[in-house]
Amino acid sequence: MTVLVTGGAGYIGSHMVLDLVDRGEDVVVLDNLSTGFAAAVPDGVPLVKGDMGDMALVRETIARHRVDAIAHFAARIVVPESVADPLGYYLNNTSKSRSLIQAAVDAGIRDFIFSSTAAVYGNPATNPVTEETPPNPVSPYGRSKLMTEWMLEDTARATGLRYAILRYFNVAGADPRGRAGQSTPQATHLIKVACQAALGRRDGMDVFGTDFPTPDGSCLRDYIHVSDLARAHLLALDHLREGGENLLLNCAYGKGYSVLDVVETVKRVSGKDFQVRRGPRRAGDPAAIVATGEKIRRTLGWRPAHENLEEIVRHALAWESRLGEPAVA
Numbered sequence: 001m002t003v004l005v006t007g008g009a010g011y012i013g014s015h016m017v018l019d020l021v022d023r024g025e026d027v028v029v030l031d032n033l034s035t036g037f038a039a040a041v042p043d044g045v046p047l048v049k050g051d052m053g054d055m056a057l058v059r060e061t062i063a064r065h066r067v068d069a070i071a072h073f074a075a076r077i078v079v080p081e082s083v084a085d086p087l088g089y090y091l092n093n094t095s096k097s098r099s100l101i102q103a104a105v106d107a108g109i110r111d112f113i114f115s116s117t118a119a120v121y122g123n124p125a126t127n128p129v130t131e132e133t134p135p136n137p138v139s140p141y142g143r144s145k146l147m148t149e150w151m152l153e154d155t156a157r158a159t160g161l162r163y164a165i166l167r168y169f170n171v172a173g174a175d176p177r178g179r180a181g182q183s184t185p186q187a188t189h190l191i192k193v194a195c196q197a198a199l200g201r202r203d204g205m206d207v208f209g210t211d212f213p214t215p216d217g218s219c220l221r222d223y224i225h226v227s228d229l230a231r232a233h234l235l236a237l238d239h240l241r242e243g244g245e246n247l248l249l250n251c252a253y254g255k256g257y258s259v260l261d262v263v264e265t266v267k268r269v270s271g272k273d274f275q276v277r278r279g280p281r282r283a284g285d286p287a288a289i290v291a292t293g294e295k296i297r298r299t300l301g302w303r304p305a306h307e308n309l310e311e312i313v314r315h316a317l318a319w320e321s322r323l324g325e326p327a328v329a
């Protein structure tokens with residue numbers, strides 16, 4: 001039997017594919033390559049180039065590869081972009097997810113893992129959040145993901161579908177063995193951008209807002225290593241396969257770092273100075289979002305192996321150096 005990984009040519013999905021392959025599982029990747037790369041899919045893993053909203057293609061892929069579980073990563077993920085293009089986000093992240101879930105139910109697939117996000121919490125009244133904290137997204141991105149969570153919960157009540165919803169906090173770093181990493185040159189995520197600046201691939205960087213109600217005025221986030229996150233997915237898959245209950249879990253370490261902390265860490269680890277411009281806030285950014293990560297440790301026995309900002313940055317820098325990309329404006 002085979003695990004279908006949507007978005008498996010993308011950043012997080014490709015790490016999950018590696019972990020599945022490493023433990024001998026059959027995998028098929030479905031990716032439209034809008035932000036992913038065919039080269040990110042390991043040799044021997046079939047890549048179906050297409051859209052998860054293409055129901056006929058999804059049905060055909062499920063049947064041909066005898067898919068029995070789905071890990072659904074494919075999504076658009078940039079908060080300010082979602083503010084500018086809400087309908088694009090609802091189409092891609094919500095409508096197409098509905099179509100994928102429908103295909104899964106029709107094919108009798110039981111186990112479904114969904115990439116959700118800390119953005120469903122919006123601006124929480126208190127930090128750290130837990131899974132009991134009421135969702136209150138402040139961006140179309142967060143809303144587009146929360147609606148898909150609800151679809152899964154409602155569908156699981158009405159059908160045999162079982163789900164693991166994993167709410168990712170700020171994912172960063174790269175495969176410690178150097179096989180995968182964040183490859184999109186135009187990626188907007190903080191650690192990627194700072195690493196590009198450190199390597200002279202962009203002309204410095206901007207800090208989006210230094211007037212937030214946080215200790216140093218910049219936003220606080222809970223940064224988690226992509227390999228620890230991939231590991232959480234494997235544990236969630238095992239849990240579902242063993243007949244465990246549906247899961248809603250925050251994936252986080254429980255420690256908040258400010259944007260300025262991250263910038264300083266990238267400078268220290270890289271040994272490079274670069275220009276840091278203090279600019280205005282970016283649309284849709286909550287001031288602070290950190291989770292305890294207690295439930296995932298308790299429920300799945302998840303034990304992070306890379307819970308260290310310097311290590312995350314070291315791996316991100318190593319991957320960025322290997323990419324040898326052209327300069328980004």
Ligand code: UDP
Nearest residue numbers: 079188189190193206207208219259282285
């Ligand atoms: N950020 C920044 N400069 C950048 C990219 C990001 O100051 O070039 C900030 C962003 O405003 C947010 C934090 O870094 O406060 C994390 O942003 P990112 O896009 O990495 O993840 P998000 O939290 O939006 O999912």
